[in-house]
Amino acid sequence: MDSQNVKDTVRQIFTEYLNINGHRKTPERYAILDTIYSIEGHFDIDTLYTLMADQGNFRVSRATLYNTIILLINAHLVIKHQFGNSSQYEKCYNRDTHHHLICTQCGKVTEYQNEDLQRAIEGTKLSRFYLSHYSLYIYGLCSKCDRANKRKKKNNNYKKEK
Amino acid sequence: MDSQNVKDTVRQIFTEYLNINGHRKTPERYAILDTIYSIEGHFDIDTLYTLMADQGNFRVSRATLYNTIILLINAHLVIKHQFGNSSQYEKCYNRDTHHHLICTQCGKVTEYQNEDLQRAIEGTKLSRFYLSHYSLYIYGLCSKCDRANKRKKKNNNYKKEK
DNA sequence: GTCAGTGCAAACTTTTTGCAACTAC
C-alpha cells in the first residue's frame, strides 16, 4: 500500500470513528492526521507542532494537538510511548509490529522486529484482562556507547596506575 | 530471603556502588534506600516523599530523592517505569521478573508473571545491542472496566431506539 | 579544610484547563 493510499484509508477510518462517537469532522483534525501519517518513526507534540507550523499548510494550537491525538489513539491510528521526558507518538495503521531498543546512555531508540517474540507475546493467555496492544522496551547500550565506555574505562585504568 | 536480610544486602550493594564511583555515603541515601525497600509495588517520587515525611524517621527534599534515585537505578537496585503521567519506580533486587498489565481506562496496573514469556524475551538474540533490562507493558481493559463498558453500551442502545 | 551533597526556592518543561470566539452540523 503506498503512502497516499494509507493516508486515504486512515482518513476513512478516522471519519467513521468520529461519526460513531458523535465528534465533529474539523479540518484541524484531518490536517493533524495527515501530518502524522507523513512522519516516519517517533515524534513528540512539540515536533508535530513545529512541523505543522513550518509547513504552513495548517496551523493548530498545542491544545488541539493534545485533544486530537487522544482521539487518534482511541481510533487505534496512533500509539503513545513514554520513554525519555516527553511522550512520544507514532502512527500505527499498516505498520509492522516492532519493539524498541533504547540506549540508556544516549537515549537513542531503535526499532526492532522479531516475529517469534511477537507471537509469544500475542499468544499469551491473560485471565480477566482484554489485550488491546502492548509495548516492549528493551534497555541497554547501543554499540556506539558501548565502545565509548570501553575506551573510557581503559583511560581510567591508566590514570589509576599513575 | 526475609525482608531485613534483603535490606542489609541491598545496603551492602549500594555501599559498594558508592565506593566504586567515589560518592559519599550520606544518611539520606541509606534512608531512601531503606524506605524504597519497604514499599511493595510501584511508587512515584511524591508518594516516596510523603511516606518519608510522614514516617518522620528521616526527612529529605524532593531534589535529593531525584538525585538519589538516579544512583539507585545505576546500581541496579531500582527500576524506572513511565506509565501514566509521573515516573513510577520499584525496587528490583531479589524480585521476580514480571510484566505489567495496564488498564487504558482506569489506569490500574497489575503485575503479571509468565516464565515462558520471560525466557522468550531474554533469549532473544540482539545484534549490536547489549541488553541490560526490559519492560513489557500490556495495555487493555481490566475486567471491571470491561464490564462497566458493556453496561454503558447496553444503555446507549436503548437510548438510540427511542 | 575541602568539596560533594543537601534543602530550598525559583525556573523550566510538558500537559491540562478555563474561557471567549468560532464553526460544523
Added chain:
DNA sequence: GTAGTTGCAAAAAGTTTGCACTGAC
C-alpha cells in the same frame, strides 16, 4: 441556532537547577 472545537493564556504537575549551607571524607 447551538453545542462541540479551537486558540490563547493561565494554571498545574513533574522535574531540574542555582545557590548558600552542611557534613562526609
